[in-house]
Amino acid sequence: MSTALPPRPRHVSQSQSEICIVASNYNQEFTDALVENACNELKEINPNANITIARVPGAFEIPVASAALLAQDNKPSVLITLGLIIRGKTQHGDLVAESVTNSLQKLACETKIPVIHEVLLVDDEKQAYARCIGSQLNRGREAARSAHTMLELFSDLGLHQGNKKKSTRSYPSNA
Ligand SMILES: Nc1c(NC[C@H](O)[C@H](O)[C@H](O)CO)[nH]c(=O)[nH]c1=O
Numbered sequence: 001m002s003t004a005l006p007p008r009p010r011h012v013s014q015s016q017s018e019i020c021i022v023a024s025n026y027n028q029e030f031t032d033a034l035v036e037n038a039c040n041e042l043k044e045i046n047p048n049a050n051i052t053i054a055r056v057p058g059a060f061e062i063p064v065a066s067a068a069l070l071a072q073d074n075k076p077s078v079l080i081t082l083g084l085i086i087r088g089k090t091q092h093g094d095l096v097a098e099s100v101t102n103s104l105q106k107l108a109c110e111t112k113i114p115v116i117h118e119v120l121l122v123d124d125e126k127q128a129y130a131r132c133i134g135s136q137l138n139r140g141r142e143a144a145r146s147a148h149t150m151l152e153l154f155s156d157l158g159l160h161q162g163n164k165k166k167s168t169r170s171y172p173s174n175a
């Protein structure tokens with residue numbers, strides 16, 4: 001088990017990066033907490049970032065929504081995916097998790113836009129609590145820090161930075 005998150009960047013960024021979060025609603029107590037932690041961390045790292053949030057029913061729907069968002073003209077500079085699969089009695093959870101993982105990596109490599117993968121597969125609610133709600137292993141905060149690191153890296157290397165349009169959107173609008 002990893003015991004520490006990557007450190008928070010030492011300086012606050014001022015860039016108007018477009019960041020998109022695609023998060024599933026399934027196991028909502030936990031996925032809402034992932035979204036909240038990711039957003040809070042993103043705002044602490046970069047108060048000027050424009051964050052768009054899209055909520056989908058379950059983890060399995062995350063790749064298609066992500067692919068559709070990255071196919072738009074207004075592409076984000078980085079996309080964060082958040083979800084929680086809790087293993088049941090069958091292999092369904094593992095199959096969904098593996099398919100999501102493979103799809104997201106393929107999407108990132110094909111579009112050359114960083115996709116941060118925090119679609120978690122856990123055994124039980126105790127593991128879920130530690131990763132979604134607790135502070136020490138929080139994967140929402142980890143996602144934000146990884147997104148920031150990739151943005152900085154792509155910027156330093158002069159790679160594509162998506163759009164820098166000023167807006168805050170949420171889909172569905174009451175999410
Ligand atoms: N059991 C979990 C699911 N299952 C739902 C699927 O992700 C999908 O929405 C459904 O099969 C329709 O295509 N989703 C989670 O995110 N977490 C679970 O634990």
Ligand SMILES: CC(=O)[C@@H](O)COP(=O)(O)O
Pocket residue numbers: 085086087088089090091092093094
């Ligand atoms: C991960 C799932 O979709 C899960 O809820 C399915 O449970 P089960 O494997 O017991 O059918």
